[in-house]
Amino acid sequence: MSLMRCTVTITLRIALLVLAGAATALAQQQLQPQTPPPDSVRRLGTVSVVATASGRGETRGANAISKTQLTAIAAGTSPLKAIEKLPGVNTQSSDPWGAYEWANSITMRGFAPRQIGQTLDGLPLGDMSYGNFNGLGIGRAIDADNVAGAEVAQGSGAIATSSANNLGGVVQYLSDAPRGSQAFTLRQTFGTANTYRTTGRFDTGLHTFGSNGVSAYVSFTRQDNDKWKGQGYSESPSFGGLLGDHGLLHTGMTWLEQVNAKSVAFVGPHKLTAYYAFSNRNEQDYVDLSLARWKESGRMWDETTNWDDAKAFATSTDQQDEAYWKSSLGARRDQLAYVRGDIALGANATLTIQPYLHQDKGRGDWTAPSYGSTWSPDPIYFRETQYDNSRYGTNAKLQSKFAGNQLEIGLWYESNSTHMIRPGWRLTDWQSGPTTDFTQLIRLFFDREGDITTTMAYAQNTNSLLDDRLKLTYGAKYLNVDAKFHSNGNTLDAPTYGDPDRPDLDVTAKGNFLPQLGAVFSLNTHEELFANYAENINQYPLSPQEGIYNLSPTGFDYFKQNVKPERASSVDFGVRTKRPGVEASLSTYYIDYRNRLVSVANCQLSAFCASVYANVGTVTSKGMEGLLVWEFAPRFSWGTSASYNVSKINDDYSTESSTGTMVVQTAGKDVVDAPRLMASSTVRYDNSHWSADVGVRHVDKRYFTILNTLSVPSYTAADAGVGYRFPRIGAAKDLTIRFNVNNLFDTSYIGPIGTGGFSLSSDLQTLQAAPRRLMFLSLGSTF
Numbered sequence: 001m002s003l004m005r006c007t008v009t010i011t012l013r014i015a016l017l018v019l020a021g022a023a024t025a026l027a028q029q030q031l032q033p034q035t036p037p038p039d040s041v042r043r044l045g046t047v048s049v050v051a052t053a054s055g056r057g058e059t060r061g062a063n064a065i066s067k068t069q070l071t072a073i074a075a076g077t078s079p080l081k082a083i084e085k086l087p088g089v090n091t092q093s094s095d096p097w098g099a100y101e102w103a104n105s106i107t108m109r110g111f112a113p114r115q116i117g118q119t120l121d122g123l124p125l126g127d128m129s130y131g132n133f134n135g136l137g138i139g140r141a142i143d144a145d146n147v148a149g150a151e152v153a154q155g156s157g158a159i160a161t162s163s164a165n166n167l168g169g170v171v172q173y174l175s176d177a178p179r180g181s182q183a184f185t186l187r188q189t190f191g192t193a194n195t196y197r198t199t200g201r202f203d204t205g206l207h208t209f210g211s212n213g214v215s216a217y218v219s220f221t222r223q224d225n226d227k228w229k230g231q232g233y234s235e236s237p238s239f240g241g242l243l244g245d246h247g248l249l250h251t252g253m254t255w256l257e258q259v260n261a262k263s264v265a266f267v268g269p270h271k272l273t274a275y276y277a278f279s280n281r282n283e284q285d286y287v288d289l290s291l292a293r294w295k296e297s298g299r300m301w302d303e304t305t306n307w308d309d310a311k312a313f314a315t316s317t318d319q320q321d322e323a324y325w326k327s328s329l330g331a332r333r334d335q336l337a338y339v340r341g342d343i344a345l346g347a348n349a350t351l352t353i354q355p356y357l358h359q360d361k362g363r364g365d366w367t368a369p370s371y372g373s374t375w376s377p378d379p380i381y382f383r384e385t386q387y388d389n390s391r392y393g394t395n396a397k398l399q400s401k402f403a404g405n406q407l408e409i410g411l412w413y414e415s416n417s418t419h420m421i422r423p424g425w426r427l428t429d430w431q432s433g434p435t436t437d438f439t440q441l442i443r444l445f446f447d448r449e450g451d452i453t454t455t456m457a458y459a460q461n462t463n464s465l466l467d468d469r470l471k472l473t474y475g476a477k478y479l480n481v482d483a484k485f486h487s488n489g490n491t492l493d494a495p496t497y498g499d500p501d502r503p504d505l506d507v508t509a510k511g512n513f514l515p516q517l518g519a520v521f522s523l524n525t526h527e528e529l530f531a532n533y534a535e536n537i538n539q540y541p542l543s544p545q546e547g548i549y550n551l552s553p554t555g556f557d558y559f560k561q562n563v564k565p566e567r568a569s570s571v572d573f574g575v576r577t578k579r580p581g582v583e584a585s586l587s588t589y590y591i592d593y594r595n596r597l598v599s600v601a602n603c604q605l606s607a608f609c610a611s612v613y614a615n616v617g618t619v620t621s622k623g624m625e626g627l628l629v630w631e632f633a634p635r636f637s638w639g640t641s642a643s644y645n646v647s648k649i650n651d652d653y654s655t656e657s658s659t660g661t662m663v664v665q666t667a668g669k670d671v672v673d674a675p676r677l678m679a680s681s682t683v684r685y686d687n688s689h690w691s692a693d694v695g696v697r698h699v700d701k702r703y704f705t706i707l708n709t710l711s712v713p714s715y716t717a718a719d720a721g722v723g724y725r726f727p728r729i730g731a732a733k734d735l736t737i738r739f740n741v742n743n744l745f746d747t748s749y750i751g752p753i754g755t756g757g758f759s760l761s762s763d764l765q766t767l768q769a770a771p772r773r774l775m776f777l778s779l780g781s782t783f
Contacts, residue, residue, distance in 0.1 A: 053629050053639075054576045054585035059473050059518025060158075060532035061572045061587045063087065063627060063641075064151040067176070070144070072684070072693055072721060074740035074776040075189040076197045076223055078139050079147050079173060080104060085680045087625035087641035088154045090673075090699060092752040094286045094768045095228060096742045098139045099254050101330065102130045102285065103752040103768045108154050109591060110621040110647025110674040111168025112754075115538055115566070117157055120173045121275065122395055123338055123356050124162045124414065130330070133389055133418040133543045134452060136360060138173055140279040140334045143221050143258045145187065145199050148176040154625065155572040155589050156534035159458050159516045162395055162412040164481050164509075167538040167568050168591070175275060178215035178264055179203040185734075187780035189223075195776060196249040197223040216263035224252030228771050230302030232284030235327040235436055236365055236384060239280055256281040269344035277336045285328035288756045288765040291710055293322070299748050299769035303328060307433055314369040314379040321765050323380065325367035325434050332362040332387075348402060354395040362387035367427075367434055375443045375496040376426070382436040383424045383445075385545065391416035393454075406462040408475075416452040420544045423492055444494035448502075448544040452483045460516070469522045479511040481539040485549040505549055505556055509565040511537040530587075531573035538566040541597075541613065548613055555612035563615055568593045574625075581631040586624070593619040596649070617651025619671060640681040647671040664760065669708045672758045675700035677714075689727075694720040694744070704753045709761040715749035717770070735781040746773040 055062035063086045070082050078098025083106075084091040094103040105113045106128070118125040118135075120142060126135015138147075150173045157163065157170025182205035189197040201219035224247035226232075232253040242257055259278040264271065287303045294301070303324045304310040313323035338356035345351055364385040370376035393414030400407050422445040428437040460475025487502040518532040540563075541547035548559055574587025595615045623645035631637045649666045656662070670676075682695035698716045705711075723738035751770030758766065 052578070052583065054578065054583045054627055055530075056528065056576055056578055056583075057471075057520060058153075059471070059520050059530055060153055060534070061155050061530075061574060061585075061589065061625065062151055062153045063585070064149060066149050067147075070147055070149070072691070073719075074191070074721070074742065075187060075199070075738075075778040075780075076144050076195075076221075077742075078104070079144060079150055080106065080138070083150055083152055083171060084697065085639070085641060085682060085695065086152050086154075087627050088623070088643040088645065088678070089152055090675060090678060092768075092770075094752060095771055096774055097223070097225065097254075097256075098137070099225075099256065099281065099283045100286055101132075101137050101139070101283065101332075103755050104128065104137060105673075105752050105754070106171065107673050108152075108169045109589065109623065109645055110593070110619065110671045111568075112673065114165055114541070115167040117161055117163030117166030117170040118173070119162060119170065121175050121338070121340075122162060122172075122354060123336070124164075124393075124412075127165045127539075129543055129546075131364070131385065131387060131420065131543055131545050132360070133387075133420070133450065134391065134416050136279075136332070136334050136336065136358065139256075140258075140277075140281065140332060141336055142173065142175055142277055143199070143219055143260050145201070145221070146176045146219060146260050146262075148174045150174065155532065155570040155591070156516070156536055159460050159475050159477050159534075160397060160408065160410050162393075162414075162456070164454050164456075164479060164539040167536050167566055167593075168570075175260075175262060176217075178217045178262060179205065180215065181205045183782045185780065185782045187778060189776055189778040191225075191776035192774040193226045193228045194250055194252060195223070195225040196247060196252070197221065197225075198248050212265075212267050214263065214265040216261070218261040219259070221256070221258045222248050223256045224248075224250045224254070226253045227284050227286065227302070228774060229300045229769075230286070230326065231305050232303070232326050232329060234282065234329060234365070235367065235382060235434070236363070236438075239282070239331055239333045239361065242280070253284045254282060271342040273340040273342075275336075275338050277334070279332070279334045279336075281333075282331045283329060284326075285324075285330070286768060287322075287324050289750075289767045289769060290763045290765050291704075291712065291767060292763055293765070294750065294767060294769065299772065301769075310367070310380065310434070311430070321369075323369040325380075327365055327367045327382070327434060330362065330364045332360065334358065334360045345400075349398065349400040352395070352397050352399070355393070356395075357392045358390070360387065360389040367436075375498075376424075377442075378427060378430040380430050380434075381424050381426055381442060382434075383422065385420065385422045388419040389417070404463060406464075407460075408462075409459045410457070412454070412456040414452075414454040416450075416454070418450045418452070418544060419448070421447045421488075421492075422545070423494065441492060441494050443496045443498060444490055444492045446499040446502075446545065447488040447491050448485060448499070448549060449488060450483060450485045450542065450544045450549065452481065452542055454482075454539075455480045471520045473518045474516070476513055476515040477511075479509075479514060479537060481509045481542075483507050483540070483542050485544060501553075502549075503553055503556065507540060507548065507560060509537065509539045511535075511565065511567075526579050527575060527577045529573070529575050532571070534570050536568055536570070538568075538597075540565065551612055558612045558614070563597065563613055564595045566593070566595045566597050583629045584627060586626045588624045589622065591619075591621040593621065596651075598653075614653070616653035616666075617649070619647060619649055621645060621647040621671075621674075635685055635687045637684045637686075638681070639684070640679070642677075642679040644677055645674060646676060647674040664706075666706060669706065670703050672703050672706060673754050675702050675714075689725050690723070691725070691738075692720075692722040694718065702753055704766060705759055705761050707761045710763055712750040712753055712767060715747060715770075717747045717749065718744040720744045731783050732781040733783070736779070738778045740776045740778075741773065742775075743771060743773045748772075 080091040114127040199221040203217040206215040340354040397410035424443040426440040458477035485505040490497040516534040572589035576585040625643040677700040684693040721740040726735040752768040756766035
């Protein structure tokens with residue numbers, strides 16, 4: 001491991017020195033006249049999403065969104081909002097900005113967020129868990145304005161995807177390329193909930209030196225907004241940043257500041273790319289609702305803003321879980337960087353090396369009820385979960401064409417160190433107010449560290465047959481995830497410690513042979529057939545605070561002796577067409593999901609008996625997905641998608657209770673949070689000045705109890721937007737104004753579910769209300 005660490009460090013230092021040299025050369029070159037860039041450099045300077053809207057040319061079911069579609073949504077809105085229009089993709093968030101990461105989710109074909117991979121420019125973004133131990137959300141990895149597009153493979157990602165949790169699909173985001181000409185872009189957004197967002201970006205333009213060239217951009221964004229319902233405030237000190245918690249035009253309850261920088265240099269046939277992202281955010285929580293609470297109080301029910309109410313909830317016998325005071329929040333500060341070298345090895349081979357670094361610090365605050373615990377002298381106390389994560393890794397691949405073959409071999413390595421600690425403090429005087437006395441530490445719940453090493457190797461070959469009408473791709477990968485956990489003991493010298501004598505744990509999830517096979521056959525110049533088969537495994541739940549290291553010592557032994565990684569075999573096939581003005585796809589799929597992993601009780605209920613993770617059988621998913629993009633009149637287009645999914649649990653399982661062994665009759669039940677029917681339809685108009693769009697989305701009912709006793713109702717919601725591009729006015733070009741309305745008809749519905757987990761049959765606080773109608777006005781120009 002030390003050799004790998006040294007190799008990655010040296011590679012990064014060399015790459016950064018090269019970039020520094022390129023930047024110096026650029027600064028000197030700006031003082032001299034520039035010649036027009038050669039055609040080869042122009043071509044290298046472009047960027048495009050791999051897939052088309054229908055996934056044309058892909059051997060698997062895949063769809064993409066473009067930069068144009070991203071700019072049609074409200075400025076600063078998470079890219080999650082845009083990919084929800086793709087078939088089979090169910091994305092949910094408690095706010096339009098995707099700021100409240102606790103409630104952000106993606107489900108596809110019956111798979112949960114932690115079973116779906118996500119990458120940015122090939123870098124792994126982790127498993128989307130809130131206490132993210134192995135990555136970060138897309139909203140922190142890149143400014144929404146700098147996303148160039150996204151591709152979604154609903155069934156399985158490409159064999160080279162750097163993810164240990166892509167059991168059921170992959171979302172691949174792409175960062176924007178630097179522009180070919182020098183420009184400064186400024187955008188200002190105002191909106192509901194006191195939204196103020198300011199973004200500035202400077203592009204150097206493409207500067208050439210013979211056949212070589214370099215371009216770059218740097219951007220800064222500050223966004224402040226209040227919650228769309230309720231209130232929030234920060235009890236503990238926030239992370240400092242470029243502007244701290246002071247906004248440019250307004251200081252919001254939730255704020256974000258981001259810096260993105262990207263540089264692309266061309267040296268002969270070689271290409272060098274560097275990317276850096278700094279993100280500093282403070283997000284206020286929205287309360288988790290039970291179905292009963294939502295029906296009784298509606299979507300505007302939120303955290304308590306009156307201290308007497310918080311005290312009443314905390315001291316009651318049946319409503320303690322509603323004793324949320326408005327101090328609940330999450331704060332994250334991230335730095336993400338990579339360098340990538342695409343090195344031409346002759347005319348038919350390319351070597352790509354991409355080392356990366358990611359550092360994350362964070363905290364989660366909660367003024368919480370103590371539930372009568374003896375360690376707390378009061379019914380309410382202040383708790384904070386603190387995160388400190390650091391990971392580095394490398395992607396590498398060699399591509400070569402020879403004798404009718406297109407061979408690719410690759411490697412992904414990542415070393416991830418995560419540290420989570422959760423202290424609790426007493427309030428100064430809980431009877432009079434919520435002020436925390438940070439000198440009175442009353443409990444240390446846990447102090448845990450994990451070291452997770454991931455290694456993936458793959459090989460894939462592609463043959464073109466029948467005069468290039470048939471493309472056949474086949475290969476296999478090896479995946480190994482080794483995790484070592486350690487408890488640091490009572491390092492804070494708290495009066496009580498909630499993690500006594502926790503032993504070390506070392507577990508490995510391994511997929512020795514994971515094959516993929518795909519084919520695309522062109523029926524003619526317009527239509528093609530595709531088919532794909534893929535095997536994937538999912539790493540274990542490895543978060544130190546809520547994963548397998550949260551088990552009892554007895555649970556460790558059971559886990560190591562009995563549990564296997566989740567595994568899925570996915571088959572999908574379909575047809576696509578692309579004709580003038582029309583692009584469409586229709587696909588069907590079948591998924592055999594094995595070694596389903598859930599938390600079950602393994603002994604009689606007692607104060608010292610914790611649940612364990614256990615494999616409880618299989619799940620079968622099958623369905624159909626369709627997409628149509630039609631330019632039905634000059635400047636008018638219609639995009640619509642629909643999907644039908646049936647994800648069924650095949651097996652019952654046994655667990656222990658206070659009365660003995662209980663059989664949980666899950667066989668034949670629908671998977672939670674897996675809507676059967678989804679549909680989305682958007683009409684757009686766009687000419688040289690005016691643009692307008694209106695879209696409608698329907699999501700079927702979703703179960704949130706495993707035994708299908710309770711579900712949230714289906715909903716249909718609409719969004720709309722209109723914009724105008726002005727002719728050039730002096731130095732201002734591309735001057736635009738755009739007005740967006742989210743939830744146009746102010747529909748009240750449940751958005752994210754499962755935020756507090758899924759029960760067998762009872763109602764619990766695990767639902768989030770979708771945002772009310774929100775409106776945004778954006779003005780922007782390039783100079």
